[in-house]
Amino acid sequence: MIQIKEISTNQELKEFVKFPFRLYKGNPYWVPPIINQEVASFDKATNPVFEHADARFFLAMKGEEIVGRVAAIINNLEVNQQKVRRMRFGWIDFIDDLSVSKALLDKVEEIGKEANLDFIEGPLGFSNLDKVGVLTEGFDILSTMVTWYNYPYYAEHFKKLGLVPGQKFLETNFKLEDVDIEKYQKYASLIKRRYKLKAINFKSSKEVLPYVEEMFELFNTSYARLSSFVPVSDKQIAYLKKKFISFVNPEYIKFIVDENGKLVTFSITMPSFARALQKANGKLFPTGFLHLLYAKKYSKSSVFFLIGIAPEYQKKGVTAIVFDEFFKTYSQKGVSKMIITPELEENKDIQLIWKNFKPEIHKRRCTMRKDIAKK
Known part of the structure; x- marks a missing residue:
């Protein structure tokens, strides 16, 4: 019973x-x-x-x-x-x-x-x-x-x-060695000039914090049309800022702004902490945090967590700038693989972003x- x-x-x-x-x-x-x-x-x-x-x-x-x-x-x-x-x-x-x-x-x-x-x-x-x-x-x-x-x-x-x-x-992944990085560098340069955009990179979490509210506003705007979307509130934003921003490598956060400094695209990735979390087995102490710190610095896989694009810039190639910046960071870090977290099958726009990366569908869920x- x-x-x-x-x-x-x-x-x-x-x-x-x-x-x-x-x-x-x-x-x-x-x-x-x-x-x-x-x-x-x-x-x-x-x-x-x-x-x-x-x-x-x-x-x-x-x-x-x-x-x-x-x-x-x-x-x-x-x-x-x-x-x-x-x-x-x-x-x-x-x-x-x-x-x-x-x-x-x-x-x-x-x-x-x-x-x-x-x-x-x-x-x-x-x-x-x-x-x-x-x-x-x-x-x-x-x-x-x-x-x-x-x-x-x-x-x-x-x-x-x-x-x-x-x-x-769908969940997908691709290897960076399969990406024509020079092509993205050229395309990113073209898009920057055409729309007068520039990339912002970060070296510390403190540099990211002033952009967090604007980032989530853009997130709400980007995904509002999806049938299952529930907006993130101001208090949730403050809570997430406190809980997660210091946890994410600042180098793995990329922002694109227009000529007036307005945020038009953002993307957050993170090192893969999967193996480190398995070793930690649910506890940060006495040694769990050491495994996480090691993964944060040395993981060779990156997990794609979130992207937001202002509606007026969607389908205009601005993601080329984002990926060009990521490729620079990954090259320095020795990252060789990108893992894409679950994306709605109905969200065809996001799937178009990956089409040139030869993604492999390795998981399905519903x-x-x-x-x-x-x-």
């Missing part, structure tokens, strides 16, 4: 975060989070995402043993403003037992029904900056710090329980959804 237990203490929240460490123990492809950071991100008193999102956290119990977990999330901005009556679920993990996955999703659907929502969908986080989707291809490829990993049986459970694919995502049965 599976019991669903709602979390009510900080100790239970730690158990929620630590459950995947047992489930994926010995798995060479799963990348663990830092436990304390993950717990802190669920703190409703400090994470501003909870100003417009409600979340409840549950553990599936078989006797005294934890056998699954799930977060049930309502994003009030999308429900009330966008009229997308979706009951989100995320951070879902379970043993290969259909009674466990069913009990977890039944609880999510029950909450959605109580809130008079139309459907459940996940795995999704609180906002667009969270991890997304259940992995459906690429189980034997190392995950990243910004994606969820799961066993192949997850998607099969969802299908058996009546869920169908919702949003579909959200799964199901209509909530009405009384």
